[in-house]
Amino acid sequence: MAPVAIGEWMASACIAKMVSKVCSYLEDQYEYQRDDAKDKLTKLKNNLWKIPFVLDKASSLQTKDPSMKSWQGSIKDAAYQAVDVLDLFDYRFFEAKAEDIEKVLAESSDYATVNSSSSATTNTTASTSSSSTVKRSVRVLKRVLFSDEDLNKLIAILEKFDKISSEMQTFLELVNPRNKKPGKALQWRRTTSMLGTTRLIGRGDEETQLKKLLEQTNDWCRKPYSVIAIVGVAGVGKTALLQRVYSHFRDIGHFDIMAWLYVSEKFGVKRLTKEMVQSQKCRRHKRKRGGTSRVSWDGSISADLNSISNLDLVQRILEKKLNGSKVLVVLDDVWNEMSSKWETLCKPLQFASMGSKVVLTTRSEKVAKINGATEIIHLDGLKGKEYLDHFQQCAFDNATPSDFPRLVQIGEQLAMKLAGSPLAAKTVGAELKLKLQEDHWKAVLQLKLWQIEQTADDIMPALRLSYEHLPDHLKQCFVYFALFPKNYQHRDDVLIQMWRAHGYIQKETSDENAYRYINDLLQLSFIKKAANLDNHYVVHDLLHDLAESISNGEHFRIEDDFHVSIPRNVRHLYVNASNISKVCMSLVESQEGLAESPDLKKNLRSLIICKHHAPGERIPPDNFNDVLKETLHDLRSLRVLVLQHPDGILPDNIEHLVHLRYLDISESKIFTSIPKSLFRLYHLQGFILQSYCQHNLGKELQKHISRLTAEPVKILSPIQKSRHQNDR
Missing domain, CATH: 3.40.50.300 (P-loop containing nucleotide triphosphate hydrolases)
Structure with missing residues (x-):
């Protein structure tokens, strides 16, 4: 199945807003720069608009041609890089602003200490003086924000978009509807009231x-x-x-x-x-x-x-x-x-x-x-024997299941993966009945539903139609579910923070409006409420399969033994803690690979390290934390980091995670102090840690985070244990 279209994973309006902000920064700096820097600034201001323009045009291209898909993939890569560079400009601003304000507050504190016995009038004067100093310092920031390295990165991105823009017209001609013969509208789904010959089971x-x-x-x-x-x-x-x-x-x-x-x-x-x-x-x-x-x-x-x-x-x-x-x-x-x-x-x-x-x-x-x-x-899926009877009817056709006891056993395993869907049974059954042979049925059993060849009237195209009717802002939220295992119980406020971290929900969107995203997905039957657990939601099984197929490897899980290759286009990774060292090696190998191979460390935007469940097997804390430190060292594009290992602890030097928006270390039992580098993560928006840590360290957290980050950080209550009960 084709990967998600460009317009569905990154809103050009969001890029345009970032471009506008960076242009404002550059304009503020112009008069303070030397001549060669001014030339760079002029070029940037005149050409940054190409980024949202190219993305908007590319999002309208619908094609199945492999070369076109490759070209669209290069646009997507360039867009992600552009987001990182534009975002870095924002970080530089907040970094300089925070450091300057910290300096002013320190001076004000010294002033207040010296004059602690002065009158109220003196205190008012000190406060006014402090306020004036802060305002002056923010104005001075404009002279020192961006280095040549920052400007060169942005210019390099623009050169990529220049190349893409020059190719755009050729590709638009290739996919121009006027150059194609009109096709007949697909009518496979048209229904009538008449019953078919298939025996209806259950309900x-x-x-x-x-x-x-x-x-x-x-x-x-x-x-x-x-x-x-x-x-x-x-x-x-x-x-x-x-x-x-x-x-x-x-x-x-x-x-x-x-x-x-x-x-x-x-x-x-x-x-x-x-x-x-x-x-x-x-x-x-x-x-x-x-x-x-x-x-x-x-x-x-x-x-x-x-x-x-x-x-x-x-x-x-x-x-x-x-x-x-x-x-x-x-x-x-x-x-x-x-x-x-x-x-x-x-x-x-x-x-x-x-x-x-x-x-x-x-x-x-x-x-x-x-x-x-x-x-x-x-209407939910069929249950138990009713579904198994329906599945066997689809898979054996006119043959008698009892004549094939081994196939019946394999069929039972297959049926369990189909969430009680009659159409899914029909889709899989159509493939199985081609060969009533054990090796063929075993081969189908190893496939995911979306990997089975299907026609337009099968289950995945039917589900895809539901996805295509989603508004763009919900499409990217939905595909993010592919990162997590099936039956994973998502807490609503955590889910919203993750979506915010990736820009799927804009930071200026109120919490009230953000919760509508979840409610809309619920109303549209993409998710359902978790059983016996308030404020938690589960994705329907078959729609989880759909999310995986649309993700096309960008959201990837390593839940059990490490026996898979990490896709080259991965951007979001969910990994069992026991496999973190192998993941680290794989990421390093990608850096040392061929020149044209993507650098996975630079591309990764989500890293979720889930708990290890193997009984009697324990990872030594020192080993785990050394590997974690090495793994995080070059993950400079991370927006989401979740550490669920009980012995895991954040490295002291995490200030390089400049894009990090959401951090969850609620499972760490040895987290007793806050690394000072945490307070240099000026984009941090959401944070979860252990409840007893939150109590002991809460004052320190609030003091530093509220002072040094770009905006107030939402410190969420620890995740309930039941959230992880379905982790695999």
């Missing part, structure tokens, strides 16, 4: 619940109809459940008019209204003596309907048809988030009789509520 409770809701007449409702929604992730069986219930009510003739409308991404009010006009009416035949009553359905298709372009006229026709009838309307696969469209579609339904129902299926609870749902059925 008895949900079927009973839905039937009961459809039979109810809600006398309290002001409208003659009520809206029911079936909500769940792609491929969980929403449509199959509804088809079974729809067929039941069609057979018994409970409703006078029934209409099955496939909606999908285009919520065309006129099209859907016309299809309701064309729906069938129920005819109930009286019971003959000694016989049974019979129900039949007659179509009432208007020959002139397709020629009518006036929505008002179509709705008037539907009004006459619905007048006094009890109606069931199914809207399958709804994505509409415009309440005005929904209200317009439903206007004719006010002329139906009481007890009418509208049932919609959607992947999003938010969509369900926008489209008027008052009752919501949440």
Whole structure:
């Protein structure tokens, strides 16, 4: 599956804001620089705008051509480097400002000590003097902020973007839609009310619940109809459940008019209204003596309907048809988030009789509520034997499972990886039934779901569609889940701090608005609340597979024995503490590799070192901390650092981690003092440490951090133990 597009992982607006800030810094410095430096500053101010421009253009390119993907990859690398360099300018400013303010505060403290017995007037004078000194010192900062090395780094980045910009026109021509033949719209997902030949398994409770809701007449409702929604992730069986219930009510003739409308991404009010006009009416035949009553359905298709372009006229026709009838309307696969469209579609339904129902299926609870749902059925994956029976039906086809006992065992292991998804079972089963042989099934077992070859109507493309409907700011937040193991319980405030650290949430965004990111992902069925644990969330298993496929190696985990190669494009790494030395060696080898190989140490932006769980095996603290110190030495692009090893301790010299925003050392049991270098991390935004350390060192932390960092640091309470219970 293609990696995430450029516009989805780095907002050009964010880059533009950084460029604007750096241009302001450079302009402030201009008059204080020597002539050769002024030439550099002029070049920078005139060309920095190319960075967001190139990123914005590149984000619009959609292609499967390998050479194009490679070119887009080079843009992505250059963009990350640009962020680091631009961010470094910000750091230099805060560094000089903090040092100057510290000097002023020290002088003010000496002044106050000498004059401690003076009058209130004298103290006021000292305070005014101190304030003036601070203001003067900040003005002086503009003369000393940036070295030639800083300017040269920025110029080197600009040269990369100059080259990319010069290639841009050629690539835009290659992917220009005018140069391509128009293709047919993919219609594989269009559904009807008819049941297929596949035997439907399970869903008895949900079927009973839905039937009961459809039979109810809600006398309290002001409208003659009520809206029911079936909500769940792609491929969980929403449509199959509804088809079974729809067929039941069609057979018994409970409703006078029934209409099955496939909606999908285009919520065309006129099209859907016309299809309701064309729906069938129920005819109930009286019971003959000694016989049974019979129900039949007659179509009432208007020959002139397709020629009518006036929505008002179509709705008037539907009004006459619905007048006094009890109606069931199914809207399958709804994505509409415009309440005005929904209200317009439903206007004719006010002329139906009481007890009418509208049932919609959607992947999003938010969509369900926008489209008027008052009752919501949440559909999860099939469980236990029901799912295993469905999986075997898909994998063995017409063969008898009992004839292949070894394959049944392998199939049970495979089924456990599919989160109860009927469509995932169909996807994997289609591959398995090609060869009912043990070696083939074992090979499939070793693959991740997204590594299995799939067609457009399989599970991963269906899930990918959900991802593509996410707003860009949520896409990059969602893909970050690929860094963590499945079933990892994410605490909401920690998750927000990590997203902030990478710029997915801007630092000026309030906490209230930041929490909406989590709520939106929850409403859109990408995450769910963790069981029995407040303020914690878990990613749906199959959507975790999707995040991994989109990440394409940028988010990588080493959970067990070190038997994998770290991808060359990795930027976020989750590693078991027992493997940290091997990771360190791998990072060093990348530095010593071929010239064209990426330097993994310079690229890494997240490092999460999880606890080691092997019983009876303990890593000597000295060994671990020596390796940790060596590993951190060159990780100058880190934004997130999590150390969950109980014997781990931060090295004294961590001031080189100039980009670090989030630090978690809550699991360290030997952390008793704060390295002074911590107070030189001027970009630090979030910090977690052990509770007893937080109590003992809290005053010192608050004193130094509030004085020396760019903004107030949020010191979070220690992580609950249960957060790690699913770490592997």
